[in-house]
Amino acid sequence: MAVSVTAALLIIGDEILTGRTKDKNIGYIAEYLTGIGIDLREVRVVPDVEEEIVAAVNALRHRFTYVFTTGGIGPTHDDITADSLAKAFGVEIDHDPRAVAMLRERYPAHAVNEARMRMARIPKGADLIDNPISKAPGFRIGNVFVMAGVPSIMQVMLDSIAPTLATGAKMISVMIEAEGLAEGHYAEGLAAIAADEPRVSIGSYPSFSAAGFRNQIVVRGKDPAAVEAAEAAVRQLLNRLKGDRSPL
Amino acid sequence: MAVSVTAALLIIGDEILTGRTKDKNIGYIAEYLTGIGIDLREVRVVPDVEEEIVAAVNALRHRFTYVFTTGGIGPTHDDITADSLAKAFGVEIDHDPRAVAMLRERYPAHAVNEARMRMARIPKGADLIDNPISKAPGFRIGNVFVMAGVPSIMQVMLDSIAPTLATGAKMISVMIEAEGLAEGHYAEGLAAIAADEPRVSIGSYPSFSAAGFRNQIVVRGKDPAAVEAAEAAVRQLLNRLKGDRSPL
Numbered sequence: 001m002a003v004s005v006t007a008a009l010l011i012i013g014d015e016i017l018t019g020r021t022k023d024k025n026i027g028y029i030a031e032y033l034t035g036i037g038i039d040l041r042e043v044r045v046v047p048d049v050e051e052e053i054v055a056a057v058n059a060l061r062h063r064f065t066y067v068f069t070t071g072g073i074g075p076t077h078d079d080i081t082a083d084s085l086a087k088a089f090g091v092e093i094d095h096d097p098r099a100v101a102m103l104r105e106r107y108p109a110h111a112v113n114e115a116r117m118r119m120a121r122i123p124k125g126a127d128l129i130d131n132p133i134s135k136a137p138g139f140r141i142g143n144v145f146v147m148a149g150v151p152s153i154m155q156v157m158l159d160s161i162a163p164t165l166a167t168g169a170k171m172i173s174v175m176i177e178a179e180g181l182a183e184g185h186y187a188e189g190l191a192a193i194a195a196d197e198p199r200v201s202i203g204s205y206p207s208f209s210a211a212g213f214r215n216q217i218v219v220r221g222k223d224p225a226a227v228e229a230a231e232a233a234v235r236q237l238l239n240r241l242k243g244d245r246s247p248l
Numbered sequence: 249m250a251v252s253v254t255a256a257l258l259i260i261g262d263e264i265l266t267g268r269t270k271d272k273n274i275g276y277i278a279e280y281l282t283g284i285g286i287d288l289r290e291v292r293v294v295p296d297v298e299e300e301i302v303a304a305v306n307a308l309r310h311r312f313t314y315v316f317t318t319g320g321i322g323p324t325h326d327d328i329t330a331d332s333l334a335k336a337f338g339v340e341i342d343h344d345p346r347a348v349a350m351l352r353e354r355y356p357a358h359a360v361n362e363a364r365m366r367m368a369r370i371p372k373g374a375d376l377i378d379n380p381i382s383k384a385p386g387f388r389i390g391n392v393f394v395m396a397g398v399p400s401i402m403q404v405m406l407d408s409i410a411p412t413l414a415t416g417a418k419m420i421s422v423m424i425e426a427e428g429l430a431e432g433h434y435a436e437g438l439a440a441i442a443a444d445e446p447r448v449s450i451g452s453y454p455s456f457s458a459a460g461f462r463n464q465i466v467v468r469g470k471d472p473a474a475v476e477a478a479e480a481a482v483r484q485l486l487n488r489l490k491g492d493r494s495p496l
C-alpha cells in the first residue's frame with residue numbers, strides 16, 4: 001500500500017471572506033501538492049481573529065501530515081498569524097535574531113521601526129522560510145508552514161519548502177471526455193466501475209457554458225495498473241452507451 | 249448595535265482539493281453575501297467523503313446563522329451531499345415527490361433512470377431550491393442551503409435564496425490607496441487608528457506585480473460615521489507621512 005502524505009491549507013484573512021480579494025492560492029497550492037505526491041485533504045479560510053486561527057491550526061495540525069497557512073505575516077496590526085501560531089503551539093514569541101538580520105539587510109537603519117520589526121517576531125523553535133522578494137520570512141513550526149498571502153511570495157516560499165517535505169506516491173489522474181453523454185446516462189455504469197475498483201476514485205464533473213453542458217470523468221489513483229484498468233472500463237462503458245444513445 | 253447575520257460556506261469536492269477545478273464560488277459568494285449584509289465568517293473545502301461532510305456541516309451549522317454548501321448534488325456515485333446532510337441532521341432521506349416531478353418534467357420517460365432519480369433524493373423536511381438551468385433542485389434543511397457546484401447554477405440558486413434570508417446591517421467598505429508608501433512606514437499610525445476605533449476593522453493589503461508593490465488600506469464597518477471618521481484619520485496619516493517620506 002502506497003504511503004499517504006496528507007495536508008491541510010489554512011487561508012488567513014478577512015479580505016477573502018468579504019470577497020474583496022479573490023483567492024488565488026488554493027488552486028495553486030492544491031495543484032502543486034498533488035503534483036509532488038501530497039494529498040490536500042481540507043482547506044479552511046478564517047478571519048484575522050486570533051482565537052479562530054488558533055482553533056483552526058490546532059484542529060488541523062493533529063489530523064494531517066502538514067498544514068500550510070497563507071496570509072497575515074506583514075507589519076500591520078491585522079497581521080496576527082505569527083502570534084496566533086505561538087499561541088496554538090503554546091510557545092513564546094519574540095524578535096528572532098535571524099529574521100531581524102534579514103530585515104536589517106533590507107531596510108536602512110532609519111527605516112527600521114517597531115512595525116517592520118513585527119515581521120521578525122517568530123515563535124520559539126521555528127525554522128525560517130526564505131522570502132527572496134520582500135525579505136520578511138515565513139516560518140515552520142512543528143508540521144505547520146507559515147507563508148505569505150501575496151501569491152508571488154507564497155509561490156517562492158513553497159518552492160523552497162518543497163524539497164524538505166516527505167512525499168507519498170503521486171496521484172495519477174486520467175481525464176476522459178464524456179463527449180455529449182449526460183451524467184444521468186452513464187452514472188449507473190460508472191458507479192459499478194467505482195465499486196469494483198476501490199483503489200481508484202472516479203469523479204464526474206459537469207461544466208456549463210454557452211455551448212451547453214460538458215461532462216468530464218476523472219479517474220484518480222496511486223496504482224498505475226488500477227487506474228489503467230478503471231480508465232479502460234470507463235471508455236468501454238462510454239462507447240457502449242454511445243452506440244445505443246437515445247435523444248436525451 | 250447593528251444586528252449581525254453570519255454565514256459559513258462549505259465547498260464539497262475532491263476536484264477542488266486536487267487542483268483539477270479552480271474554485272470560482274468562494275469569491276462570488278463572499279462578495280454576494282457581504283453585499284446583502286451577511287458576514288461570511290468561515291469557508292471550508294472538504295472531499296467527497298461522507299464523514300468529512302457530516303463533521304463539517306455539524307461543526308458549522310451551530311456556529312453561524314446560515315451555512316451554504318456547493319457541490320455533490322448530481323446523479324453520479326460521487327454526489328453524496330444530500331445523503332450526508334440527512335445524516336448530519338439525523339433525518340430520513342428518500343425520493344421527494346416535488347423533486348421527482350421536476351425531473352420527470354425535464355426527462356422523457358425512457359430517460360428517467362435510477363441515477364437521475366438520485367437527484368430527487370432530498371432529506372425529510374427540506375425545502376427545495378429551484379434550478380432553472382438543469383432542473384435538479386438544491387434544498388434547504390434547517391439553516392443549511394445546499395447548492396450546485398457548477399457556478400452558473402449555484403448563482404441562480406443563490407439569487408432565489410437571497411430574498412428569504414435575514415440580513416444584517418450592510419458592511420461599508422472604503423479603500424484608500426497608500427500611493428507608494430510602504431506598509432512598514434504607516435503600520436504604527438494605522439494600528440493607533442484601529443485601536444482608537446473598535447467599530448471598524450482596518451486591513452492593509454499589499455499586492456505585487458511587475459510594477460512593484462502596491463498597498464491598499466481598507467476600512468470596514470457597519471456604522472457610517474465610524475467608517476468616515478476612520479477613513480479621514482487614515483488619509484490624514486498618509487498625507488503626514490508623504491510629507492516627511494524618507495527614501496524607503
